[in-house]
Amino acid sequence: MEHPIMLIDMQSFFASVERLYHEIPSHRALIVSGAPDRPSGVVLAVCPRAKSRGIQNGMRLHEAVERCPEAAIVPPRMQRYLETSLHITSILEKWTNLVEPYSIDEQFVDLRASIFPSLQENPSASARGIQQNIFEETGLHARVGIAASKTAAKTACDLFAKQAPGGIFLLSEEKIKQEVWPLPVDKLFRAGKKMTVHLRNRGLQTIGEFASLSHLEVRRRWGIHGQVLWMNAHGVDYSPVQKHSAHGKRSIGSGMTLPRLYSHPRELRTVLLELTEEVGFRSRRRGLRGSTVTLGLQGPSCGFHRQRKLSAPTANTSLLFEEVLELLDEFWDLSPVQRVHISLSSLETDLDFALHLFEPPEKQLQRRELDFVLDALREQYGKTALLRGSSAGAGSQALDRAKKLGGHLR
Numbered sequence: 253m254e255h256p257i258m259l260i261d262m263q264s265f266f267a268s269v270e271r272l273y274h275e276i277p278s279h280r281a282l283i284v285s286g287a288p289d290r291p292s293g294v295v296l297a298v299c300p301r302a303k304s305r306g307i308q309n310g311m312r313l314h315e316a317v318e319r320c321p322e323a324a325i326v327p328p329r330m331q332r333y334l335e336t337s338l339h340i341t342s343i344l345e346k347w348t349n350l351v352e353p354y355s356i357d358e359q360f361v362d363l364r365a366s367i368f369p370s371l372q373e374n375p376s377a378s379a380r381g382i383q384q385n386i387f388e389e390t391g392l393h394a395r396v397g398i399a400a401s402k403t404a405a406k407t408a409c410d411l412f413a414k415q416a417p418g419g420i421f422l423l424s425e426e427k428i429k430q431e432v433w434p435l436p437v438d439k440l441f442r443a444g445k446k447m448t449v450h451l452r453n454r455g456l457q458t459i460g461e462f463a464s465l466s467h468l469e470v471r472r473r474w475g476i477h478g479q480v481l482w483m484n485a486h487g488v489d490y491s492p493v494q495k496h497s498a499h500g501k502r503s504i505g506s507g508m509t510l511p512r513l514y515s516h517p518r519e520l521r522t523v524l525l526e527l528t529e530e531v532g533f534r535s536r537r538r539g540l541r542g543s544t545v546t547l548g549l550q551g552p553s554c555g556f557h558r559q560r561k562l563s564a565p566t567a568n569t570s571l572l573f574e575e576v577l578e579l580l581d582e583f584w585d586l587s588p589v590q591r592v593h594i595s596l597s598s599l600e601t602d603l604d605f606a607l608h609l610f611e612p613p614e615k616q617l618q619r620r621e622l623d624f625v626l627d628a629l630r631e632q633y634g635k636t637a638l639l640r641g642s643s644a645g646a647g648s649q650a651l652d653r654a655k656k657l658g659g660h661l662r
């Protein structure tokens with residue numbers, strides 16, 4: 253493998269951190285619960301031992317205690333998890349210059365930026381070294397997925413390394429076809445539930461069946477989102493591992509070169525919405541929000557890069573998209589566009605989002621129901637039906653724009 257990228261995932265992260273801190277012996281099951289003294293509390297994280305007794309995240313604490321009365325129950329401490337996560341980043345940075353925290357317990361590593369060139373040559377041995385290093389310094393176990401791209405490394409970790417005895421799996425290009433393609437299509441990285449159902453309804457049961465469609469057909473049917481999924485199915489992902497600390501990332505951006513020159517506002521807006529969704533998704537995924545939106549457009553006879561400052565930081569797709577449209581209206585002279593780019597900067601930790609990690613499951617369920625309703629609306633009225641609801645208070649301009657957009661996306 254020419255340029256191995258790794259995804260390092262911490263095993264049962266919250267529970268493992270608590271086990272060490274409270275010095276709970278490894279043979280005793282451990283449960284992290286937001287309200288350990290109340291039987292009505294809810295299980296937030298479990299160790300593998302508790303899991304093997306049938307205890308799951310979101311379960312009522314009293315039910316968990318019935319199943320495993322001897323389990324230790326401790327409260328969660330977000331701050332400690334964040335600190336430990338940053339510590340692991342600093343350990344990884346001793347191996348290579350390119351470390352990208354992806355979530356609180358997952359980090360991408362690119363060994364090309366290592367001061368030890370030999371590390372690239374034997375990625376599996378390097379992964380063992382990294383695993384051991386993390387264990388020695390923190391007492392925590394890491395699993396490592398290795399592949400030629402970020403999404404393939406994530407797949408290698410989630411679908412294989414977590415089950416592998418040593419916790420390491422190298423997913424080569426040949427293995428993508430052999431091992432990933434026979435899997436059901438819902439295992440495809442980032443294929444949401446709706447998309448999965450969609451693909452099933454079209455008779456595509458496995459990842460391989462989807463991957464075997466022609467690139468053009470995928471683009472025609474599912475747009476950019478479909479293209480990205482199709483590339484995931486092939487293990488292809490051109491996004492580089494980007495160095496930043498969990499708190500210090502300067503901006504989150506997404507851009508693309510268009511398949512042809514775009515000069516119609518409608519089609520440009522469609523692409524911009526998809527890019528904004530990507531930026532919003534990635535910000536939320538990292539627990540970040542920002543207060544500066546930048547739009548960049550480039551064409552044979554035009555080109556600009558303009559920013560807008562938001563009144564309050566956000567990672568909400570519709571709020572971000574409103575700003576993008578303002579920028580478009582203000583600075584685009586309707587000349588043909590070849591390249592588009594959107595980014596969100598002036599980032600800060602979205603504490604509300606961080607707290608969602610500890611939200612009771614009932615609330616999360618309510619949110620999922622809301623998502624479901626919104627998805628249904630999108631299905632019926634077009635993707636921007638979502639914008640109408642969330643910008644209802646933001647003035648009729650946004651509403652008007654959303655209406656103009658609706659119906660052109662599907």
Ligand SMILES: [Mg+2]
Pocket residue numbers: 261262263264265357
């Ligand atoms: Mg994990």
